Amino acid sequence: MTTFKNRLASVVLAAAMGTGATVALAQEGPIKVGVLHSLSGTMAISETALKDTVEMLIQKQNAEGGLLGRQLEAVVVDPASNWPLFAEKARELLAQEKVDVIFGNWTSVSRKSVLPVVEELNGLLFYPVQYEGEESSENVFYTGAAPNQQAIPAVDYLMNSIGVERWVLAGTDYVYPRTTNKILETYLMDQGVAKEDIMINYTPFGHSDWQNIVSDIKRFGSAGKKTAVVSTINGDANVPFYRELGNQGISSTDIPVVAFSVGEQELSGIDTGPLVGHLAAWNYFMSVDTDANYDFIDQWIEYTGDEEAVTNDPMEAHYIGFNMWVEAVRKAETTDVDAVKDAIIGVTVPNLTGGYAAMMPNHHITKPVLIGEIQDNGQFAIVWQTPSTVAGDAWSDFLPGSRDLIADWRAPMSCGNFNVKEGKCGASAGEQAKAAAE
Amino acid sequence: MSIPRLLTMLLFVLLMAPVGTAMAQQDDGSGEKLLEQLADASPASTEEALQAIAASGHERARAWLEAYGNNRLSRVKDTGEIVIVLNNRGRDWTVADAVTGENLGEMSRRDLDRIAINNAVRRQLAGVLAMLDLYAEDPEVREEAARDLMGKVDEAVLDPLIGRLDEEPVAAVRNRLEQAVAIYRVEQEGSIEAVDVLAGSLHPRARAALNSAVASENPALKAAAQKALLSVEQKLKMNRAAETLYFGLSLGSVLVLAAIGLAITFGVMGVINMAHGELIMLGAYTTWGMQQLLPGQPGLALILSIPAGFLVAALAGIAIERSVIQFLKGRPLETLLATFGVSLILQQLVRTVISPLNRTVVTPEWMSGSLVINDALSLTLNRMYVLGFALLVFAGLMLIMRRTRLGLEVRAVTQNRAMARSMGIKATRVDIMTFALGSGVAGLAGVALSQLTNVGPNLGQNYIIDSFMVVVFGGVGNLWGTLVAGLTLGTINQLLEPWAGAVLAKIIVLVFIILFIQKRPRGLFPQKGRAAEG
Numbered sequence: 002m003t004t005f006k007n008r009l010a011s012v013v014l015a016a017a018m019g020t021g022a023t024v025a026l027a028q029e030g031p032i033k034v035g036v037l038h039s040l041s042g043t044m045a046i047s048e049t050a051l052k053d054t055v056e057m058l059i060q061k062q063n064a065e066g067g068l069l070g071r072q073l074e075a076v077v078v079d080p081a082s083n084w085p086l087f088a089e090k091a092r093e094l095l096a097q098e099k100v101d102v103i104f105g106n107w108t109s110v111s112r113k114s115v116l117p118v119v120e121e122l123n124g125l126l127f128y129p130v131q132y133e134g135e136e137s138s139e140n141v142f143y144t145g146a147a148p149n150q151q152a153i154p155a156v157d158y159l160m161n162s163i164g165v166e167r168w169v170l171a172g173t174d175y176v177y178p179r180t181t182n183k184i185l186e187t188y189l190m191d192q193g194v195a196k197e198d199i200m201i202n203y204t205p206f207g208h209s210d211w212q213n214i215v216s217d218i219k220r221f222g223s224a225g226k227k228t229a230v231v232s233t234i235n236g237d238a239n240v241p242f243y244r245e246l247g248n249q250g251i252s253s254t255d256i257p258v259v260a261f262s263v264g265e266q267e268l269s270g271i272d273t274g275p276l277v278g279h280l281a282a283w284n285y286f287m288s289v290d291t292d293a294n295y296d297f298i299d300q301w302i303e304y305t306g307d308e309e310a311v312t313n314d315p316m317e318a319h320y321i322g323f324n325m326w327v328e329a330v331r332k333a334e335t336t337d338v339d340a341v342k343d344a345i346i347g348v349t350v351p352n353l354t355g356g357y358a359a360m361m362p363n364h365h366i367t368k369p370v371l372i373g374e375i376q377d378n379g380q381f382a383i384v385w386q387t388p389s390t391v392a393g394d395a396w397s398d399f400l401p402g403s404r405d406l407i408a409d410w411r412a413p414m415s416c417g418n419f420n421v422k423e424g425k426c427g428a429s430a431g432e433q434a435k436a437a438a439e
Numbered sequence: 440m441s442i443p444r445l446l447t448m449l450l451f452v453l454l455m456a457p458v459g460t461a462m463a464q465q466d467d468g469s470g471e472k473l474l475e476q477l478a479d480a481s482p483a484s485t486e487e488a489l490q491a492i493a494a495s496g497h498e499r500a501r502a503w504l505e506a507y508g509n510n511r512l513s514r515v516k517d518t519g520e521i522v523i524v525l526n527n528r529g530r531d532w533t534v535a536d537a538v539t540g541e542n543l544g545e546m547s548r549r550d551l552d553r554i555a556i557n558n559a560v561r562r563q564l565a566g567v568l569a570m571l572d573l574y575a576e577d578p579e580v581r582e583e584a585a586r587d588l589m590g591k592v593d594e595a596v597l598d599p600l601i602g603r604l605d606e607e608p609v610a611a612v613r614n615r616l617e618q619a620v621a622i623y624r625v626e627q628e629g630s631i632e633a634v635d636v637l638a639g640s641l642h643p644r645a646r647a648a649l650n651s652a653v654a655s656e657n658p659a660l661k662a663a664a665q666k667a668l669l670s671v672e673q674k675l676k677m678n679r680a681a682e683t684l685y686f687g688l689s690l691g692s693v694l695v696l697a698a699i700g701l702a703i704t705f706g707v708m709g710v711i712n713m714a715h716g717e718l719i720m721l722g723a724y725t726t727w728g729m730q731q732l733l734p735g736q737p738g739l740a741l742i743l744s745i746p747a748g749f750l751v752a753a754l755a756g757i758a759i760e761r762s763v764i765q766f767l768k769g770r771p772l773e774t775l776l777a778t779f780g781v782s783l784i785l786q787q788l789v790r791t792v793i794s795p796l797n798r799t800v801v802t803p804e805w806m807s808g809s810l811v812i813n814d815a816l817s818l819t820l821n822r823m824y825v826l827g828f829a830l831l832v833f834a835g836l837m838l839i840m841r842r843t844r845l846g847l848e849v850r851a852v853t854q855n856r857a858m859a860r861s862m863g864i865k866a867t868r869v870d871i872m873t874f875a876l877g878s879g880v881a882g883l884a885g886v887a888l889s890q891l892t893n894v895g896p897n898l899g900q901n902y903i904i905d906s907f908m909v910v911v912f913g914g915v916g917n918l919w920g921t922l923v924a925g926l927t928l929g930t931i932n933q934l935l936e937p938w939a940g941a942v943l944a945k946i947i948v949l950v951f952i953i954l955f956i957q958k959r960p961r962g963l964f965p966q967k968g969r970a971a972e973g
Contacts, residue, residue, distance in 0.1 A: 043897065045795045163558050174942050204941040207901055209892040210693070212686040212822070213936045223643030225650070237797055237893040244802070244891075248809050248819040254562050272799045275807070277509075278561070295549050298530070308529060374510070374558075378527045382510040384557045 031074035032067075032336055034059055035094035037105025037115070037126075042082025046236075047266060047315075048107050051129060052077060054316045055104045057304040058323045068330055076100050080111070087111040088118050095122040101336040102127070102326055104319055109133060109177055113434040116141065120431030123338050127326065129318035131261065131283075133180035137395035137408035137417035138430035140338075142345070143365045144322035144358075145315060146284050147393040148184050152231070154370040155259050155282035156185060158385050159229045160192065163257065166226040167198045169218050171234055171242075174203040178233035180400075181261070185231060187399040198226070208238045211245040219249060222256045230258040239263050243276045253278030259372070265311040268379040276375045284354075284368040285317035286381040291355040311379070321358045321366065324350040329360075346411060356390055363408035363417075365393025470497055470538040474521040477507070478514050478554050485560055493567055501571065503537060508564045512537065513551040524551070566591055578609040585615035590644035592623040622648045629655060631663050638667035641678065641814035646671055678816040683933055689822040691929025692829035693891065695922055696884040697902040698909035699833060702921040703877035704756075706910055707853050710764055710874070711771050713778040715906060716899025717785035718878045721755055722748035722885020723894045724789065727798040738803035741886070748882040755785075756878020760871055782899065789896045797895035806890060825887045832883055833922055839876070840918065849873050853916075912952050914962030924963055928952075 036055050038048035059073045067073060076098045080087040087106065094100045095118065102125040106112045109132050119126050119140045131146040159165040170185055172178025182201055189199060200221050202214055222228035234242055239260065246258070259280040265287045268276070287298065294312075297320065302310050329345035330336050349359040358366045367390040373381025396403040396418070405422045409415075416426035428436070473495055477488040492500050506512045506523040513534070514521050522534040522543060531545040556564075565587065572584035592600060600620060607613045618640050624633035625648045634652060637645045649671065652664035697719060704712045725748040729740040759781055767774045806824055809817040840846035851859040852869045860866045885898070892898065909928060913920030928948060935944040959965070 041790075045790075046797075049795070202940065205945065207897070208941060209901070210690050210941075212689065212819070213683075213933055214941065216682060216686070217937060223647070225644075225647035237895065240797070240893050241891060244821075245819070248807060248821060250809060250811075250817065254558065254565055257558060269796070272801050274801075278558075290552070292549075302530075376510055376527070380527070382553060382555075384555065 031072045032069070032330075033074050033076050033098060033100040035091075035098065035100035035103035035105070036075055036077045037080060037087065037090055037094065037103050038107070039082040040077075040079040044082040044107050044111075048082075050266060050313070051104075051107070051315055051319055053305065054301075054319045055323065057301065058320065060304070061300070062323075062327065068327055069334065069336070084108075084111050084114045088114045091115045091118045091124070091126075092122070095119070095124045101125070101338070102341075104129070104322065106130070107315070110175075112141075113437070116434040117431040120429055125326070125338055125341060127319070127322035129315040129322060131314070133177045134184075134393075134395060134397050135180065135400070135403055136430050137363050137365075137410075139342070139364075139410055139415070139417060141364060141430070142322060142325070142360065143393060143395075144318040144325075146368060146370075147365055147395065148181055148397055149394040150284060150368050150370055150391050151261055151282050152181050152185055153188060154387055154391065155261070155280075155372060156188065156231065158282075158372050159231075159257070159259060162385060163229065164227050165229040165257075166194070167200075167222065167224065167228040168194065169200045169202065169221060169228065169230040169256075171202045171204070171214070171218075171230055171232050173206055173208075173233065173235040173238060175206070175235070178203070178235070181233050182231075184397050184399045191399070204234065204238065206235065206238065208234075209241045211242045215242070215245045215249050215251070218246075218256065219251055222251075228256050230256060232258050232260040233262060234260070235262050236267070239267065243279065247275030253280075253374075263375075264313040264315075265379065265381070266313045268375065269309070269311050273375060273377055273379050277377050279375050280372055280384070281375065281381060282370065282372050283314040283381075284370060285314045285352070286371055286373045286383060287312045288373070288380045288382060289354045289371075291353065293351060293355070294353040297353055317353050321350060321352055325358070325360055325366075342410070358390070359392075361392050362411045363393070363395045364410060365395055367392045469495060470499065471521070473497065473500075474503065474512075474537055477503075477512075478521055482557075486563065489560070489563065489567070499538070499540060501568075502540070504564060504567065506537070507554065507556055508561055508568075510553060510556065512554045514554060515546070516550050516552050521554075522546075522551070573603060578612055581607070581609065581612045582615055585612050585619060586642075589615070589619045589642055590622055590647070592619050594627075597623060618642065618645060621645075625649070625652050625664075629657055629660050631660050634660065634663045634667050638670060641671065641674060641816075643814070645814075646675075675815050678813065682816055683937075684930065685818055685822075687930030687933035688926060689819075689826055689929070690933055691926035692822075692826040693888070694905055694909050694929050695925030696825070696829045696832065696887055697881075698906040698913075698921050698925055699829075699836060699918070700877045700879070700881035700884060701906045702910050702913070702916075702918055703836070703880065704874055705907070706916040706918075706921070707849060708870070708873050708877070709771075709853070711775045711778065712759075712764075712877075713775055713903065714759060714782040714785060714899075715878075715881055716901070716903035717782045718752045718755060718881035718899070719885040719888060719902055720785070720789065720894075720896070720899040721752050722882030723800070723889040723898055724793065724798070724885070725751045725882065726886050726889040727800050727894050730801060737801040738805060741803055741806075741890075744886045744889075745883065748886040749879040750882075752882025752885065753875040753879035756881075757871055757875050759878070760874040764874070765867075765870065782903075786896045786899070795896060797893045800889040800894050802890055821890050825891060828883075828887050832880060833918070836876075836880065837918060845869075845872055845876075908949075908952055911956065912962055914964035914966065916966045917962070917964040920962055920964035 034055065036052050038052040039045050040049055040052060056075050059075050062068060063072050076094060078090040078094060080090045091103065094103055104127045106115060106128050107130050112128055115126065116138055120138060124140055126141045127144055128141055129144050131151050134147040168189055170182045172182055186199060218230060257280055259282055261282055263281050264283060298312055301312055302308060325345055325348050328348045328350055329341045333340035333344035345360050346362050347360060349357050352358045354369055356369055358368060360366055369390050370387045371383050372385040373383050376382050395408040396406040398404055405420050406418045407421060408417045409419065417430055418427040420427065473492050476491055480488040492503060503512065511524045512521065513524050521537045523537050524532050524534050526533040530548050532548055532551065533544065534546050535542045569584040569587040572580050575581055600616060604613060604616045607616060617636055621633040621636035622644055624630040625637060637649055649664045649668045652660055653668060655661055701715050704710050704715065726741060726744040729744040729747060730737055733740040763777050763781060764774060767777060802821060806821045809819045810823065811817040840849065848864050848869045851864055852866050856866055909925045910921055912928065913924030932944050932948050935947055939947060
């Protein structure tokens with residue numbers, strides 16, 4: 002009875018105070034930062050480190066006096082690697098917790114699940130993982146690589162520096178590898194590679210019997226032309242794949258494998274012996290030789306208390322995304338979503354590889370592209386990098402449907418998929434994701 | 440071509456080796472100068488620097504080249520001194536002076552500048568090292584080196600190679616070198632005699648050379664090459680078939696291993712144990728634990744994990760039987776649900792206690808690589824061991840079931856529990872022993888699987904469906920059925936995979952089993968007689 006009375010009293014009180022008063026009240030409390038990363042289930046392996054990264058960045062920001070004179074507070078939820086739960090948790094963060102910004106998601110399918118919610122409730126989401134592109138939402142900032150910031154430069158490197166003429170595109174059977182391989186196939190054919198010099202192969206999640214596929218690759222690679230494997234194989238299926246390559250005697254100098262989903266975190270759980278010399282393309286490696294990076298690593302090891310802790314590309318993306326958001330809030334002098342959204346375009350912050358990352362009008366950022374060779378200590382030795390940073394392209398030029406689309410969130414266009422041929426703006430990313438789900 | 444130039448240089452050096460070494464010892468500054476040259480080299484002049492090192496005949500030249508190839512050659516930022524990194528784990532690395540090899544202790548990663556190498560340079564290095572190996576004591580090393588040289592021979596290196604050919608005492612190595620030379624002769628000179636040398640070779644490079652000869656204008660050469668190719672293609676087809684069969688048996692042996700424990704608990708006892716996969720996982724984690732206890736001895740640890748994995752899984756099996764299954768006798772649905780719960784508990788336990796991340800299980804030296812039958816057929820060793828292990832486990836189980844008192848009692852209890860009890864058999868004890876045996880065998884499967892797949896909390900989940908599939912297909916309660924079913928399904932899968940793809944092959948196999956079970960609900964080898972009624 003008393004609780005009911007209390008609740009009634011507080012409702013009456015709140016109503017009496019009116020909206021102006023509540024805003025003033027909220028301004029004095031901490032700034033809430035939502036963290037939407039799986040802490041259990043299959044994705045916990047990758048996402049737990051990202052949650053810790055955001056918490057570390059918040060702790061550091063608070064130690065430096067917070068933001069706009071207020072402290073930051075992390076609101077952590079666990080969507081448990083369950084895609085529909087991601088949407089529910091995002092709603093909880095935005096509607097109940099009233100967070101000012103969300104850092105979260107790993108898989109594309111979880112992002113698609115969250116999109117309609119973030120657009121409906123006008124939230125801010127920073128997405129830190131490399132993805133297949135073909136999307137630009139008003140409320141999402143993509144701090145991971147688009148295909149033109151990872152896949153295409155990697156293929157260019159193989160083609161020009163190693164002289165590869167025959168291509169195996171191997172991937173796990175889901176949306177990111179399929180889209181990326183479609184883009185790469187078109188790109189390779191545009192470059193004059195014949196259709197019979199491209200072999201495409203898909204395997205299920207967690208595939209462990211690679212004998213036949215590796216033997217096929219070996220045969221495909223023995224035609225006298227230099228062959229390489231472009232791998233979008235996901236997660237731990239890579240380990241038996243590389244092991245089989247090693248056992249069948251395919252070395253990285255014969256048929257190099259360049260992977261887009263194998264990073265330091267993934268390597269930390271496996272015996273890297275059979276992988277040495279194979280390649281990976283990212284926008285950051287833990288082995289990058291800059292003071293900013295060494296400081297970040299020291300900070301991370303101190304924060305986790307684990308001398309063996311590794312850093313990886315999506316962590317750097319959160320580092321950049323967080324600093325960009327802080328800059329934008331400072332610039333806008335408020336955490337109001339619409340103001341921050343406008344202020345953040347053009348914001349430039351240092352990255353960890355010795356350059357700068359700028360937020361582009363299409364909500365993607367500029368990144369350098371690095372190619373690294375796997376070493377026996379689970380780290381990458383950088384063998385090549387783009388001379389300057391590359392701006393992320395939301396809509397690939399190598400897919401028929403997306404060639405004519407551009408994204409520009411500055412007024413007056415303010416559109417994520419403007420068709421330059423037809424001169425009109427399509428449905429928002431959230432609406433499209435919703436339609437695709439139904 | 441740059442590789443051959445390097446090779447000739449090296450050959451020259453090798454001939455002059457004694458003199459070179461003497462010179463290097465006299466002049467102490469030379470090593471530093473050579474390394475400086477390499478460290479300062481631009482991409483264009485790297486090759487020159489490598490040549491200089493190869494030509495120097497310095498006693499540590501090979502150590503430098505290897506360190507360079509392994510990304511271990513670094514420069515101290517402040518002093519410019521060149522060092523070889525001995526241990527590159529963590530933030531502080533152990534380094535040694537490159538010139539003298541003297542250990543300099545630990546140094547911060549921040550203070551070191553790696554001397555970069557790329558793949559093109561690494562290929563040159565591989566050629567150089569192969570050429571060095573051609574002079575090794577061990578004929579196997581020489582043969583491997585000669586194999587590496589196939590397709591890499593060029594004008595500059597031809598004469599020295601022929602010279603080496605005459606000196607080579609071992610026929611196999613000579614044969615390889617002859618083929619390496621013949622590839623050059625066919626491609627560059629259109630030699631018909633060289634085509635005959637390549638006629639028997641299954642090496643892909645030899646085939647590529649023959650293919651190029653087929654396209655030539657010279658009719659005699661063309662005919663000879665076509666004839667040679669025909670026999671090569673025939674042999675390749677045979678090898679391909681043998682390879683697919685091996686793949687099938689190997690996948691089949693994995694299925695048999697995973698399922699055979701279940702064939703006992705589910706097949707013989709009739710307990711639907713959804714936690715079977717987690718028992719496999721425990722076996723795999725035991726291997727990991729053993730390797731942690733015996734660092735540096737992965738092989739010994741692996742062998743010791745065979746009894747240890749059996750014990751751990753058997754004890755876990757007993758715990759499950761005593762705490763859950765014994766109370767649910769004769770209630771299959773409840774058993775299924777309860778053991779499913781147990782499987783989730785075990786998974787989460789491993790996640791919480793050990794780590795949600797996969798653990799590294801090292802493959803011992805003697806299990807990696809492959810057994811080379813010929814250039815087109817090589818059998819991977821780890822899978823061969825697993826195949827043998829699966830057959831051994833099967834034979835062992837058959838022995839226990841057929842030849843021991845326990846086996847007799849198990850069969851008696853499963854056929855007629857009440858009758859067996861009245862004959863003085865302690866049915867409860869037999870239940871425990873049987874379940875422990877089935878679980879222990881699952882643990883053995885885990886030990887073997889740790890060499891093929893990832894050791895992580897989800898390991899068991901990946902095999903539980905397959906295990907049930909094999910047992911049901913083979914005929915519940917029949918060990919022979921499990922063996923035949925596992926090997927058959929593995930082979931069918933591998934036969935389908937090349938043209939259907941991995942995803943579709945799995946689906947087709949499943950559909951096949953569904954249809955088969957419709958037709959013969961009791962599997963390949965149905966139980967006959969009274970046991971079939973129970």
